[in-house]
Structure formats: structure tokens, C-alpha cells
Amino acid sequence: MTGYFLRRLLWMIPILWLVTVITFLLMHAVQGGPFEAGESKSSSAARAALNAKYHLDQPIWTQYGYYMRGLLQGDLGPDLVNQGSSVNSLLKQSWRPTAELGVLTTIYATVVGVVLGILAAVKRNSILDHLSVGFATIGASMPNFVLGIMLVLLFAVKFKIFPAVGWSHGITDWRPVVLPVLALGSLPAAYIARITRASMLEVMGQDYIRTARAKGLRERVIVMRHIVRNALIPVLTLIGPIAAGLLTGSFIIEYFFSIPGIGRAYVQAILGRDYPMIMATTLLYATVIIVANLVVDLMYAVVDPRIRYS
Amino acid sequence: MNVRNRWILLLAAPLAVGLTLAAACGGTSSTDKTATAAAGGAGTTPTSTQTGGLPADAAPASQQVLSMNIQAEPNTADPQGVSYTYELSVNHQLFMTLFDQDPKTSQLIPWAAAAVPTTANGGIAADGVTYTIKLKPGLKWSDGTPLTAKDFVYGIIRGYNLKVSGAAYGGFITSIKGAEAALKLDPKSATYLTDVNNDLKDSVVAVDDTTLKLVAAAPSAAFLSNFTLAITAAVQEANVTALGANFGVAASASQMVTSGPYKIKEWVPKDHITIVPNDNYGGGSKPFLQQVTFKFIADMNQAYNAYQAGQIDEAAVPPALWPQISKDTSLTSQTYQEEEFGTRWISVDVTIPPWNNKDFVIAMNQATDRATIAKDVYFGLRKAWTAPCAAAVVDCDPTLFSNLEYNLTAAKASMAKAYPNGNIPPVTLEVVNDPTTKALATTLQSQWKQVGVTTNIITTDQKTLRADMKNHKSGTQITGWGMDYADPSDLWAIFTTASLGGNNLGFYSRPTYDALEAKQDATLDPAARKPILIELQKFLAADPPVIQFAVQLRVDLYKPYVKGLISSPFDYINYGDQFLKDVYIAKH
Amino acid sequence: MAQDGLTGATTPGTIAQPVLQELARAGGGRSLWGDALHRLVQNRLAVVGAILITLIALAAVFAPLISPYPYQRIFPGQIIAGLSASHPFGTNLAGQDTLARVIYGARNSLGVGVFVQFVILVIALVVGGGAALGGKYADALLMRLTDVVYAFPDLLFVILLQQVLAGTRLAAYMGGLFVVFFAIGLVGWVNLARLIRGQMLSLRTTDYVIAAEALGATRLRIVVRHMLPNTLSPVIVALTFGVPSAIFTEAALSFIGIGIQPPLADWGNMIYDGYGAVLATPWPIFFPALALAITFLSFQFLGDGLRDALDPRTR
Numbered sequence A: 001m002t003g004y005f006l007r008r009l010l011w012m013i014p015i016l017w018l019v020t021v022i023t024f025l026l027m028h029a030v031q032g033g034p035f036e037a038g039e040s041k042s043s044s045a046a047r048a049a050l051n052a053k054y055h056l057d058q059p060i061w062t063q064y065g066y067y068m069r070g071l072l073q074g075d076l077g078p079d080l081v082n083q084g085s086s087v088n089s090l091l092k093q094s095w096r097p098t099a100e101l102g103v104l105t106t107i108y109a110t111v112v113g114v115v116l117g118i119l120a121a122v123k124r125n126s127i128l129d130h131l132s133v134g135f136a137t138i139g140a141s142m143p144n145f146v147l148g149i150m151l152v153l154l155f156a157v158k159f160k161i162f163p164a165v166g167w168s169h170g171i172t173d174w175r176p177v178v179l180p181v182l183a184l185g186s187l188p189a190a191y192i193a194r195i196t197r198a199s200m201l202e203v204m205g206q207d208y209i210r211t212a213r214a215k216g217l218r219e220r221v222i223v224m225r226h227i228v229r230n231a232l233i234p235v236l237t238l239i240g241p242i243a244a245g246l247l248t249g250s251f252i253i254e255y256f257f258s259i260p261g262i263g264r265a266y267v268q269a270i271l272g273r274d275y276p277m278i279m280a281t282t283l284l285y286a287t288v289i290i291v292a293n294l295v296v297d298l299m300y301a302v303v304d305p306r307i308r309y310s
Numbered sequence B: 001m002n003v004r005n006r007w008i009l010l011l012a013a014p015l016a017v018g019l020t021l022a023a024a025c026g027g028t029s030s031t032d033k034t035a036t037a038a039a040g041g042a043g044t045t046p047t048s049t050q051t052g053g054l055p056a057d058a059a060p061a062s063q064q065v066l067s068m069n070i071q072a073e074p075n076t077a078d079p080q081g082v083s084y085t086y087e088l089s090v091n092h093q094l095f096m097t098l099f100d101q102d103p104k105t106s107q108l109i110p111w112a113a114a115a116v117p118t119t120a121n122g123g124i125a126a127d128g129v130t131y132t133i134k135l136k137p138g139l140k141w142s143d144g145t146p147l148t149a150k151d152f153v154y155g156i157i158r159g160y161n162l163k164v165s166g167a168a169y170g171g172f173i174t175s176i177k178g179a180e181a182a183l184k185l186d187p188k189s190a191t192y193l194t195d196v197n198n199d200l201k202d203s204v205v206a207v208d209d210t211t212l213k214l215v216a217a218a219p220s221a222a223f224l225s226n227f228t229l230a231i232t233a234a235v236q237e238a239n240v241t242a243l244g245a246n247f248g249v250a251a252s253a254s255q256m257v258t259s260g261p262y263k264i265k266e267w268v269p270k271d272h273i274t275i276v277p278n279d280n281y282g283g284g285s286k287p288f289l290q291q292v293t294f295k296f297i298a299d300m301n302q303a304y305n306a307y308q309a310g311q312i313d314e315a316a317v318p319p320a321l322w323p324q325i326s327k328d329t330s331l332t333s334q335t336y337q338e339e340e341f342g343t344r345w346i347s348v349d350v351t352i353p354p355w356n357n358k359d360f361v362i363a364m365n366q367a368t369d370r371a372t373i374a375k376d377v378y379f380g381l382r383k384a385w386t387a388p389c390a391a392a393v394v395d396c397d398p399t400l401f402s403n404l405e406y407n408l409t410a411a412k413a414s415m416a417k418a419y420p421n422g423n424i425p426p427v428t429l430e431v432v433n434d435p436t437t438k439a440l441a442t443t444l445q446s447q448w449k450q451v452g453v454t455t456n457i458i459t460t461d462q463k464t465l466r467a468d469m470k471n472h473k474s475g476t477q478i479t480g481w482g483m484d485y486a487d488p489s490d491l492w493a494i495f496t497t498a499s500l501g502g503n504n505l506g507f508y509s510r511p512t513y514d515a516l517e518a519k520q521d522a523t524l525d526p527a528a529r530k531p532i533l534i535e536l537q538k539f540l541a542a543d544p545p546v547i548q549f550a551v552q553l554r555v556d557l558y559k560p561y562v563k564g565l566i567s568s569p570f571d572y573i574n575y576g577d578q579f580l581k582d583v584y585i586a587k588h
Numbered sequence C: 001m002a003q004d005g006l007t008g009a010t011t012p013g014t015i016a017q018p019v020l021q022e023l024a025r026a027g028g029g030r031s032l033w034g035d036a037l038h039r040l041v042q043n044r045l046a047v048v049g050a051i052l053i054t055l056i057a058l059a060a061v062f063a064p065l066i067s068p069y070p071y072q073r074i075f076p077g078q079i080i081a082g083l084s085a086s087h088p089f090g091t092n093l094a095g096q097d098t099l100a101r102v103i104y105g106a107r108n109s110l111g112v113g114v115f116v117q118f119v120i121l122v123i124a125l126v127v128g129g130g131a132a133l134g135g136k137y138a139d140a141l142l143m144r145l146t147d148v149v150y151a152f153p154d155l156l157f158v159i160l161l162q163q164v165l166a167g168t169r170l171a172a173y174m175g176g177l178f179v180v181f182f183a184i185g186l187v188g189w190v191n192l193a194r195l196i197r198g199q200m201l202s203l204r205t206t207d208y209v210i211a212a213e214a215l216g217a218t219r220l221r222i223v224v225r226h227m228l229p230n231t232l233s234p235v236i237v238a239l240t241f242g243v244p245s246a247i248f249t250e251a252a253l254s255f256i257g258i259g260i261q262p263p264l265a266d267w268g269n270m271i272y273d274g275y276g277a278v279l280a281t282p283w284p285i286f287f288p289a290l291a292l293a294i295t296f297l298s299f300q301f302l303g304d305g306l307r308d309a310l311d312p313r314t315r
Helices: A002-029 A044-053 A060-072 A087-122 A127-140 A144-158 A175-204 A207-214 A219-248 A251-256 A262-271 A275-303 B003-027 B047-052 B085-094 B149-158 B179-184 B192-200 B224-228 B237-246 B250-255 B300-308 B319-327 B358-367 B370-377 B398-404 B408-418 B435-449 B462-470 B489-495 B511-522 B526-542 C016-026 C033-042 C044-061 C098-133 C136-151 C154-166 C169-188 C190-204 C207-214 C219-255 C267-275 C283-310
Strands: B065-069 B099-101 B108-110 B130-134 B204-208 B211-215 B262-268 B272-277 B291-295 B314-316 B335-339 B342-348 B382-384 B427-432 B455-460 B476-482 B546-558
Touching: A002 A060, A002 A275, A002 C136, A002 C154, A087 A127, A087 A175, A087 A219, A087 A251, A087 A262, A087 A275, A127 A175, A127 C283, A144 A175, A144 A251, A144 B300, A144 C267, A144 C283, A175 A219, A175 A251, A207 A219, A219 A275, A219 C154, A251 A262, A262 A275, A262 C154, A275 C136, A275 C154, B065 B300, B065 B314, B085 B262, B085 B272, B085 B291, B099 B224, B108 B224, B149 B192, B149 B204, B149 B211, B149 B237, B179 B192, B237 B250, B250 B262, B300 B314, B319 B435, B319 B546, B358 B398, B358 B408, B358 B435, B358 B546, B370 B382, B370 B435, B370 B546, B398 B526, B427 B435, B427 B462, B427 B476, B435 B455, B435 B476, B435 C267, B455 B462, B462 B476, B489 B511, B489 B526, B511 B526, C033 C044, C033 C283, C044 C098, C044 C283, C098 C136, C098 C169, C098 C190, C098 C219, C098 C267, C098 C283, C136 C190, C154 C169, C154 C219, C169 C190, C169 C219, C190 C219, C207 C219, C219 C267, C219 C283, C267 C283
Parallel strands: B065 B291, B427 B455
Antiparallel strands: B099 B108, B130 B211, B204 B211, B262 B272, B272 B291, B314 B546, B335 B546, B342 B476, B342 B546, B382 B546
16 A cells, blocks of 8 residues: 555656646736736836846747746746745745635534534434534535625624734734634535535444444444444545645635735736746645545545555 | 533534634744734834824824725835835835925925925026936935935936836936936846946936936926936945845845835735834934834725724725715714826727727717716716816816717717718727726716717736737727826826837827927926917817826725824825825824 | 535535545446436425526526516616615616626526536546546546646636636637636536546446347447446436536636626626625625525535435435
8 A cells, every 4th residue: 555655646746747837838828928018117128128037038948948947946936926026935925824724714614514414413303403404505505705795794894803804913813814714614514514414314324323222332422432433434535625625725715805825826926927926826736636635545545444555 | 411502512612723723823933923913013112203292182102003005015115116006105105205296285395305406596507407406414224324315326327227127117217318328228238237327327426425416318397306206216225235136025125224204114925014114214304103004905895894894094985885984974084085186098099990080089088978987987986077187287278178078969970970881890998807997897888889889898807908908909998197296297298109118008199299298398487388288288189099087086084093194186095195204193 | 325415516626526436336227217207306405406497597598588677788877776666686886787687697607507517528428438448548548637637726727727718719709708617617527537437437347238248239339328328327416516516616706807798797796796885785796696595506406306316325
């Protein structure tokens, strides 16, 4: 199995390389360059100077060569929109909000989803069940930006409990975190709740649970030790892709809450034709997705002994 | 067991875990955590203002903290690199130029200079092109070293170095002798810097430490106004050399040596810039505010939400909310209203059909119901306006453009003249995706339909929009002009052949107009200049380069404790943003 | 294990994958479609979903007949007007009737759902089927291709693709929406391709395929007669669940202004435009959001019902 994962790890290299090639070709096919005339009062000579400085006047493969040479040395290139700064420094500044948002949202979605799912299954057809199924349904039917609008209007503008924009600056500054996490996490939470509930119900109908009951074990022990533990196996394997999706798919929430994260920078980079930034973000996200995928496969093998990789 | 109680506990758990984690993440961060916690200005020394004398109703120095929204992140803090209004707002606090504009009267006033040179005070020589400027005595940089005329020579010439500055405004200061030659040099040449210096060394001269000599290429009424532009600010050569390519960049912004009332404390990319007083400022009285934070919130609604949530002290009013806010007595006391010193128009590409047909452009002007746009699209936050010049521009006469006012009968007549057979080609309106701009586009679409014109609306981003206009693909761009200074040359130069590829977005090129514009700029006597300016406006009314539609009425909200704001037409981004020196926080 | 929920909505592709793999394993020899239909009709929520989808589809098709006004018509002076008899859903920032725009917006939302699934199906059939049936090398090559596409961050890649296609002739179709539909389809096929491949590979070792081979059936006949029909049911379920996910993706892109061109109406974009006035009036956001939620849930319920009906194990 170690061999299998080593091969998978090695396989990441050609995949990521292909990602660079495809992204490079695509972004150069986008109309317009990073330095265009517009409301800025810069002259055409200045634009020509900038294009020359960043090799943008060279053929695309030469540009790709320059890029890959830098990349292999760990240099992700200059940040064309914020001149003078580099993509490395930009990513260094913006990865934290995105990572924090992704991790916190994953935790929120998992905990809420699992808890609601378990409660709904244990107390099947009770008010609790209906409530959590209702939450799961409503939560799943609202795009996160609609939820974001509602949360901001209610908790920031009306009750002034949480800030409307921005992100945490440190330990004590937890308030800006709450609304984005709720907006981003409720849909996956609803999803996890549904899966958990279904999985619980399935396990509860298994023979070995009946056996456990027949043995006279306490209900609490049965639920916690036998049902929950087995029912969470499929849920566990879902967390990888959900985390990857939340880490790489948070840009609308970042955009809406003005969170200085990578997602927002990526959209701005595409609109600003900031080539090195587009490349770097795509590569970073691709790596996150591949690793998450690998972790899922690993988890399958760990939690389900029937699966063997070779 | 009580399930209900446990359920509530379980619901609370994720929140608690999340918060603990947020705390843990924050704890490992290396970035400055004082941003919000120490918003009381812990890093500054309050002594200077206590002796400087705060107004009687002012809060203690530690509370002299203002947070405002400049809507976009500056690309740089390098004065030779800035050109957007949101950059200028910050830069004006950091770097002194020779002159400034009086926020109330728009008159040229001295800043680093001791006085505005005139023929009477001997500052302008008899030849009309040689200017002698004395600096205020004892000027210092924020690091305490003396600021001399040499620093201004360095800064002004640096503005022509395309490799460093991108020469924002480069085309504007061709009025210096040798500038035109310097701008034509090839930045890739090995001797580029020496060549730039050689072209300008006789026209930008430090006579002694406090005396500067400037030589104009030709007599020009707008010459001195150019030295209010950020690109002509002094920068410290030692500092520029030390920081190299990082001069003006966020990461090393706090190391920039400044000359203005403030210096940068921190610049957190994508979030905010914080400035604190420069204790060595010698260009005027020291500011009251001990800390000013400029946030970069692009969306007006988000900014308004942040204002309501108490995150910022200033925000613009989103147009759709204006009817509501203007009726809400608790909010009207927080609003500041002013007319922007600039105009909003639709640039039309007069080189491609149907815009190359003069009568068509006139017809479209006459078909544009500006009053409805001002009322329906902008909720009264814009004023219908037909002349391309704002009322405050010297010798602007709006009545000269009355032929272009909304008049369907006239519009149909002009259209019949333009296209007698009725085969009117469709036009394209490319706009950015913004609720208000799209409402404007759809309104124009339905108005132009009345004269038989089909309008295709395309929403896109700024970059594509500019590129398409430049490549003659779209034919229109909703834009306008915010005045840099009161002199009319700043506006009328836009429509000259010389501005093609720059601000002349519609490729308007008329030799007669070029001659008129050059003549007015070279005429120093206001009385002699006026008839030329009138003639110039008549020319534009008969052959319009744009569809002018509004002047903006800017309404900003300020928290009630923000006092000392100055109304100025120049600060077209925020009310008072360029003139913070009298602003203070009242006790609250 | 049985799956009770499968939205795939947060991120099209990534989340649904293990579930889809599960579905792939769930395939089996079923030919009694009538049986499945009967089970579907028994599921009340699925029936409600199907009826609502039909109604929305009818509204989309007959929009010009049932809409009170043309969607682009402007009512001067009636900007963000409240609910009234003449404008039951109010008007938007440009003074256009919200009811008319919600009705016409159904065209885009359903259009994106259906068109994207079509693109996905075509690519997934070619890639997944090709990998399963094309031999060892084709399998390796095509599966590595899916690995690469899988690695791209979906939503962000759609934006990049859309920007690339925006410069081409395609941008003119359907008011700019065509390129968005196409881009969403182009990145969304990976999981379905894997599902089809897995399904077909497992079918190849089933008794009846082996029996058909033994009886001398041609390869084409085996694929068309036995393998495709038996791959169909998990594919139908996956496609049904894919519809709301595609609708959300399009709405999200439209929300940040990518794709749709005014004066065309689109729910996601209506929500964005409504946000410009949300503090003045909630209605311009409320109705398109409600329409989006109803459509989403309808497909969800139908998908649940279809899965239960087509998968005999969940009976």
C-alpha cells in the first residue's frame, strides 16, 4: 500500500505540470493584457516599458519558459496588478484568511451536520427529526450568497452584533469570522446532516445492532459505541472533498464579505489579467484538491478494511 | 436524560470549537495584531497635538482616530506612480507638492513653496517661461533630515522616468521645457536615465537649498497648476535608493520617508492602509487626527453595511438608499453633500460608424433624457447636465450646449438628417457589472429606442471594456472627467489629437479644435482667453465628442463625532478625504 | 450503505464523488422500468418535485404568453416599486417588472441545468465509455486526463474558461450565457465519467454479459443492448442531482457578473442587482431567491425519488 501512495504522490508532478501548461495557454487566450489604457493616466510608452519588463512582448513559449524557470526556483513571479510586490508575498498574506475560513467552515459543517444527523436518526419522526430535516432542506436550497445577504442585514446592519465586512486580525478578534462561516458552511452542514441521518438509519437496521440490544446493552452504549461509530464511516470520507471544496470554493463569500483571501484575489487576478497570480492560485488549489483526494482514498483504506490498494 | 438541553449544548459546541480555532490561528500569525486592538493610536505620541491645541469639543488625542473607505486598494504609494483618485487621497497626506489648491476656492496656494510666483512678486520672469520658487524655510523629511530644492528636482525629474513611474500624468507635464523629448526616449536604452536627466537638467534646477528654478516650454496658464499633481512631489533620493523596487510597495510602506502631514504606519494588502502623523511636517499646522485608516471596500453596499455596523466612520451613500436616508432624520444629520468638480459622459468612438456621423452623435445627445436618468437611475444623486464642463471650470458656459438637450423632436430630425433612409446601425454599450451602471445602460437602451436605435448591452470587466474601446470594438464607454485643478486646460486637452491613446477615449481629432485648445492654453490674460474658450465650446457643441449626461452630487455619511470636514469639489472620492488637516473627533 | 441525500451542490464534482462511486456499485440487472416508475409515483415528494419542474419548464417555454410584460420593459418613475396589482412582485432598480423577469429567468436556470447536463453526458460517455471499453492504454490515458481535469478548482476554472471564450464568437449566443453553460459542462464531467467507467467495468464481469459473449453477440450489440441500459439508471440519478448543482454554479457566477448580459433576466443576476437596493426593499432579491430555492428543491426531491425508485436495494 505504501508503494501505491508513493506512486500517487509521484503522479502529482505530471498532473501539476499539465495544469500549468493548460492554465498558461488559457489565460493567454484571454483578451487584453495586464497593462491597458484606461482611466489611469499612464502613457503608451509606459505600458510598453511595463510589457517589456515582464516579458509580455515575447512569444508565449518564451514566456512559459521564463515562468517555469522561476517556478522551479520557488519564484511564482511578479504581481502585475500590485506592482513591485510578488505573488509569493501576496499568497503569503492572503492564504491565512482563506485557510482559516476553509478550516473553520469545515469544522462547523461537520459538527453541526453530524450532530443534527445523529439526533434526527435517534429521535426519528420526533420534532427534533423534523427540525433537523427542515434545516437540512432549507440550508441546501439557499445559495451561500443569499444566506450571506440575510445574515449581514440581520446581524450586522440591524443588530450590530457582528461586522459586515473584513476578517479577523488575531486571537481576540473573532467576531468577523462568524457570519462568513455560517454563510459558507450551512449548505455542506445540511448535506452532511442528510448523509449522517441516512447512514445512521441504515446501521440501526443491521443485525448486529439487534444482537447488541438482545444482549441487553444500555441504549446509550449501543448508540455511541455501535451505531455512531459505524455510521460515521461514510461521513468521514466525505470530509476530504468537502474541505477541498470549501478551501477552493470560498471566493464568493470572500468577495461578499471583503475577506482579503486567495479566492477574492483570484477573481481580481482574472479580471486584471494578472497572469502569475492566476497561475499560482490554480496550482495551489490543484495541489489542495489532489492531496484531499489522496487523503480520501487513504481514509477509505483505513476505515474500511475491505479496501486494499496495490 | 433531557434531550432538548443536550441538543442546545451540541449546537453551541461547533461555535465554541470554531472560535477557539480562530484564536489559535490568529496566535500563530506573524502579522501586526494591533490593527484593531490598538486602534486607539498606541503607537503615536500624543504630546504634539496636546500642545498643538485640539478644539474645545474634541475627544482626547488617543481617540483622534478616523476610519474611512477609499473603495479600492492603491497600486502604489509612490507619488510618481499614482494616478487614480483613491491613490491620490492617500498620497496627498504623505507627500508635499510645491503648490496645493484651496479646498474652498480652488485657488492655487503655496504648500512646500513659500509663495505662488507671479510677475508682480518677481517669481515669473519677463520672458514668461522662467519661474523662480522659494521653499518654506526649515522643511524636513519624516526622518528628520532637511528637505531641499534638490529633493524637488529629483522628484520632478523622476516623474519622467518611465521605468520607475509608469509616468502617470506624463503627458500632462509636457509644458516643462525638454519634457517632450524626455518622454520620447526609449526606456530600454542603456543611457536612458542620463538622457532623461540631460533633457530636463536646464529646466528643473535647484539654485540653492530653498530656491527652485523651473522653465516652461512656452507660456502656459496652467503651468503652475501642474505642480499640484502628485507626480511632481519631492521624494527622498536616499530612501528611494534604499528601498529600490520596493519604494511605494505595501510590504515596505512603513519605511517610506514622507514629507506630508502623515506617514504610513502599516499597509495590509487587500484590507487597509493606516497613516499616523509625521512629527517633522513643516508645510503647515500639524493634523489633529492621530491615526487614519483607509479601507478598500469596493462595493458601496458593503461599505454602507460596514458603516452601519460601526466598522468605519465614513461611507458613500448607495444611490438606491438615498430616498430613504434623506427622509431618515437620524441619518440626514450624518450626511454631507457636495457637487463633484467633474462631469459624467459617454465617450463615443467618432472613428467608427454610426458614431462617425456628426448628426448621429447630436441626435443621440438629444435623445438622452438626462432628467429621467438623474431621477430614476441615480435617485437624485446626480444632476442632469448637458455641458461637458462642470460649472466651476473657468469660463464654462453651459448655455452654449443647449442644442444638445433632451428633445425628441429635434432628435428625430437630427437622426433623419444622419440616416435619411432610416437604416440606423445598432450601437454597443459596454458596461461594468454593477447594479446602478446596468440600470443606466438599460435606461439608455430604452431611451435611444425612441429614435430608432438598437442598443446591445454587454457587461464586462474594466480591463476588457478599456481594451475594446481602444481597439474600436465597442464604440462607447461610460466615463467622465474629474478635474485635477481648476484651470480649463485640464479638461479641454482631453479632446485634442495629442491625447489620442491616452484620455481621448473617443479618438476625437479635429485640427480646428486642436488649434483653439493650444491657443487658449498659451493665452495668459484671462480676458483675452475667455473668447477663445467660448469659441472652443461652440465648436464642441456643433460637433460633440461625447454624450454628456450628468454631474455627480456626492453624498457621504460621516459619524456625528467627525468634525471639521471641508467641502471641496476636488475630493471626488470622499468628502474631505484630501483635506484631513482640520478634521477631528469630537467627544462622544 | 444507502445514501439518503446527495446534493453535490456545494462544489459540483468534489463532494458527490464517493457517493457516485457508491451508486456505481449499486447498478444491477433491471429492466422493469415500469416498476421503477411505479415506485417513483409512490414517493410524494418526488411527484411534487416533478410537477413543480414541469410547471417551471412550462413557464419557461411559454414565458411570452404568461408574462405580464416583456422582461426588458422599463416603467419610468417606478423604480424599486413595492408590490402592487400592476407589479405583483414589484420592480427592480431599472424599473423593470420583477414577475416578468422571474418568469423569463426560468429559461436560463432550467436551460443551464439541462444544457450543462447534456454537455457533461456527452463528454462523460465518450471518456468513461472509452476508458472502460477501449482497452488498457485508452483506459490509462483517459483516466489520467480525468485526473488532470479533476485537479482544477471547478468554479475558478469556469471563470477562466468563460473569460477565454468571451473573446470568441460563441460569446454572442444566448446573451453571453452559452459560454458559461459550456464552461460549466466542460469542467463538470469528471465524476460522471468515472461513474460510467466503473459501472461498465463491473457490468463486463456480470453473468449476463458473459453469457451474451458466449452466445456470440457482437461487441457493439453487447454495449448497446446490455451495458448502456444498465448504466442508465445511476447516470439518470447523477444527472438529476447535477441539475441543481449547475443552476447554483451559474447563479453564483451570474451573481458576480460573469455571463449574463442585460437586459436578459437571470435569477442569480437578479439577486445581485437586488442587492444594490436591498436596504431599501427586499422584494427584488426575495422572488428570484425563492424561485431558485423551489427549483433546487424540486430537482432534489425528484433526484431522491429517482434514486430510490431505480435502486432496488433501498426498497
